[in-house]
Amino acid sequence: MTPTERFQDLALEEVIGDRFGRYSKYIIQDRALPDARDGLKPVQRRILYAMYREGNTNDKAFRKSAKTVGNVIGNYHPHGDSSVYEAMVRLSQDWKIRHMLVEMHGNNGSMDGDSPAAMRYTEARLSAISSELLRDIDKRTVEFIPNFDDSDMEPTVLPARFPNLMVNGSTGISAGYATDIPPHALHEVLDAVLMRMDNPQATVDELMTVIQGPDFPTGGIIQGVDGIRKAYETGKGKIIVRSKAVIEPLKGGKEQIVVTEIPFEVNKATMIKKMDDLRFDRKLEGISEVRDESDRTGLRIVIELKKDVQATGILNYLYKNTDLQVSYNFNMVAIYKRRPTMMTLQSLLDAYIAHQKEIVTKRAEFDLQKANDRMHIVEGLIKALSILDKVIKTIRASKDKRDAKNNLIASFDFSEAQSEAIVSLQLYRLTNTDITDLRKEESDLKKLIEELTGILTSATKLKNVIKKELAGIRKQFAEPRRSVIEDKIEEITITREVMIPSEEVVVSVTKEGYVKRTSVRSHAASNGQDFAMKESDHLLFEGNLNTQHTVLIFTTAGNFVYQPINELPDIKWKDLGQHLSSIVPLEPNETILAVYPFENFNADASIVTVSKFGQVKRSALKDYHVQRYSRAIKTMNLKNGDEMVFAGLMTNETELFVATNHAYGVRFPLEEIPITGLRTSGVKGVNLKDGDSVVSAVMLNPEVKQDLILVTQRGAAKKMKLQEFETGSRAKRGVVMLRELKSNPHRVVAVVSSTGKDEVLLVTEKDIRLTIAVNNLKPVDRYSNGSFVIDEGTEGKVVAVYKKDEPGKEI
Structure with missing residues (x-):
């Protein structure tokens, strides 16, 4: 007889919710979280019980792991053999378990994350201490329930004659819950249990007189007693786990860092690769080699340093940027009375004591x-x-x-x-x-x-x-404690000086954006001659700097590039540099405006910028010290069509002179420009007529005698005394600097300052370059149109003007 079909009209949300609820309950109670009494997950408990039942104990010979895995799967744990074997292997790994519960012969993996040998190759047996977990189990001390097919009985918990959960810790992720309980020293946990039995009201502070904190199998240095105390009081807390490292001297003034203990659960091979990548990618110049010298006698990682490098600084950098130091977050969740519970130190001890009494x-x-x-x-x-x-x-x-x-x-x-x-x-x-x-x-x-x-x-x-x-x-x-506990978390401060070997180099930047650093030897071999550069290009900045210094490169798009010298490409003086756009992304028409080198950003100085539409702004130098510099950073917010025409370093200067294309000049105190953050637009500096625009600016120092050199597009140049321009306020139109012509009027290309012995480079639209000596120009008044130094008809209009003696400042 065919059974009658039955249909139920149920909401999908109800069905899914019910099924997922059942699944969640199963993986919370019977898979991922440990029991507060014996500290074991079901698969671990079944492995240990199966080995005990088969007589695979520490006083007998080793047996093939595959035999135990098959026994566990066939009798107690109907899941995949790989998951059972992985759980079994973990119980035998002395870098993951403080007191191994399984002894294993053969390859059981490594700290480098290597997989263990297949279970048909390895042999295993219970360890001596795991016998204490199972002792008296045959005396009806724990509840037994039918196994999955009702063919046998299995224990719901082990007698656990020692507090395994705290001694070996546990980690796991289930539905809505996760647990991270660190391992502890056996003798300390037992002392805490004894104290709690004598004084059921013992506080965390009292208990911490005997239980200092976690004790990881890999050792290391634990920092943050307050984090330990908070975890013991609430179940959640954070500590820092640091590798044990010493600095050893080598011949020739070199040093090396030797690491003998690493943080718990850190993959050694991955950590070493990360350190070597820092060296290879030149993010950490001070390292010459990273070697893994670990063997059967113990762990040993050697970080060999270059000469004259501060080892402490390198070590701090590695602490901060690699797994040489990690944070560990307590999350002490365990199954207590069949429910996932956030456990405190007292509740963990009390759960164990109650279990032992039972x-x-x-x-x-x-x-x-x-x-x-x-x-x-x-x-x-x-x-x-x-x-x-x-x-x-x-x-x-x-x-x-x-x-x-x-x-x-x-x-x-x-x-x-x-x-x-x-x-x-x-x-x-x-x-x-x-x-x-x-x-x-x-x-x-x-x-x-x-x-x-x-x-x-x-x-x-x-x-x-x-x-x-x-x-x-x-x-x-009992075994001696392996991890050292320090009271405070050490604040790591990293300076680039300690990471980067100090080396004198020559840094060059061209107008078209080619940058490089050159060794002093390469520069000296060329006597500073034969600099590699395109014919249409010219040198904008050249300076003897240190690899520990930084240059700021300002661009017409209102951006600046923060460029550490040590990260510049090392290129010979006679070879073309690397284009800036290959280091940081640039906009299509973005060109370099000015370059300034800095040893640090602590000086009481400002960066003054001026835009074509007449905006001026000032920002503190310290704001330009940034941590992330993989792209160009905004220094002046510009409107559509606007561009930055000037970027200057203000130290002793007190006034700003701004020149416009239609030959107006405005002179005003720099203090009228308020100091603002990097991402601002500034304030109005010049009141421009329609069609006019700012072409250049000059910062003035009253203690330095300066003249102003004006060049027009028609090739005329003239020198004016600064006294020709009175100091006024910003946002004025200014005074005229040329006599107005009705036909073919002069338009200002640039105004630059001069101290008398400078040279000025003029570039025409036909790429003809002419250098004029300022001394050859006679001072004239504001209304003169100057004298012609280039024939506009044959050589073309002047399109750019640069001072040759100050390549770091383009005006």
Whole structure:
């Protein structure tokens, strides 16, 4: 008969919610989170129990791992063999487990993240300490439930004669919950348990007098006692785990950093690769080589440094930028009373103590029952031996064993169990020696029964038994602490000076954007001649700088490029440099305006910028010290069509002179420009007529005698005294600097300052370059149009003007 189909009309949200709820409950309770009592996840508990059941203990020979995995899958854990084997391998890895629960022969992985050998190659057995997790499990101390196919029984928890959860820690992710409980030193945890048993109201501060904090199997230095205290009080807290490293001197003034302990759960190979990548990518110039010298005797990573490099600074940089130092976040979630619970130190200890009281109580009940049963038998045997002749006569007169037992019960008032023991008695037991042994056994059983009854009736005796057994485990398995705990988290400060070897270099930047650094040797070999540059280009900046310095490169798009010298390409003097756009992305028409070198950004100085539309702004130099510089950074917000025409470093200057294309000049105090942040537009500096624009600006120092050199597009040049221009206010139109012509008027290309012995480079639209000496120009008044130095008709209009003696400042 075909079964009738049944349809249910249910909301999808209801069905999905119900199914996911069941799944979530399963992975929370029975997969990813440890039990607060024995500190084990179900798969770990099943592995240990299966090995125990098979007699695969530490006092027996090793057995193939595959045999255990198959046994676990077949009897207790119906999941993939790889997940079972991975869990088994982890229990054997001494860099992940503080006290290994499984001993393994063969390749069981490494700190480099290498996979273990296949389970058919490795052999395993329980470790000595894991026997303490399973001790007394056969004495009905824990609850057993049917396995997945009801063919066998498995424990819901192990007796756990030591607090495994805190000793070995745990990590896991389930649905909505995650756990991170660090491992601790066995003797410290046991001392904390004993203190809590003596004083159930012990505070975290009191407990921390015996339990200092986590103790990782890989050692390392733990910083942040406050984070440990917070974690113990709330279940959540943060600490810093730092590698143990020493600085060793080498020959030739070099040093090396030797790392002998690394943070818990850090992949050694990945960490070393990261350190070597920093060297290869030239983000850390001071490292010459990184080597892994680890062997069977222990971990050893050597970071060899270049000459005259500060090892402490390099080490701090590695602490901050690699896994040589990591943060560890406590998240002490465990299954307590079948629920995921955020555990504090006290609740973890209390859960374990309550579990032990239950275990010892059930064990005492089991042993007492067994002792009483034996006492009953011993009493029967003693009675039988006292009337031995009558007993023998009764047995001989019986038909069979059953009849003999019935006759003994009827004649002498023996119980069923006693009569069974009597009829099963061997003849040699009827000697005088046996009665003595029985009376001694009776005496011992009375003492045992009295002792067990005391444990069951006295809370003090129960507590003393637990304390005595914990003390025994402490004596047998305690190991010295591996991790060092420091009170405060050390603040790491990194300066580029300590990361980068100090080296004198020549830095050059051309107008078309080619940049490079050149060794002093390469520059000297060329005597500074034969600089590689395109014919249409010219040198904008050349300076002897240090690799620990920085240059700021300002562009017409209102941006600046923060460029550490050590990160510039190292190129020979006679070879073309690398274009700036290959270092940082630039806009299509963005060109270099000015270059300024800096040793640091601590000086009381400002950067003054001026735009073509007449905006002026001033920003503090310290704002230009940035941490991220992979792209050009905005220094002046510009409107559509506007561009930056001037960027100057203000130190002792007090005034600004701004020149416009239509020959107006404005002079005003720099203090009229307020200091603002980088991403501002500034304030109005010049009141421009329609069609006019700013072409250049000059910062003026009253202590330096300066003239102004004006050049027009028609090739005329003139020199003016600064006194020709009175100081006024900003946002004025200014005064004229040329006589107005009705036909073919002069338009200003640039105005530059001169101290008398300068040279000015003029570039025409036909790429003709002319250098004029300022001394050859005679001072004239504001209304003169100057003298022609270039023939506009044959050589073309002047399109650009540069000062040759100050390539770092383009005006």
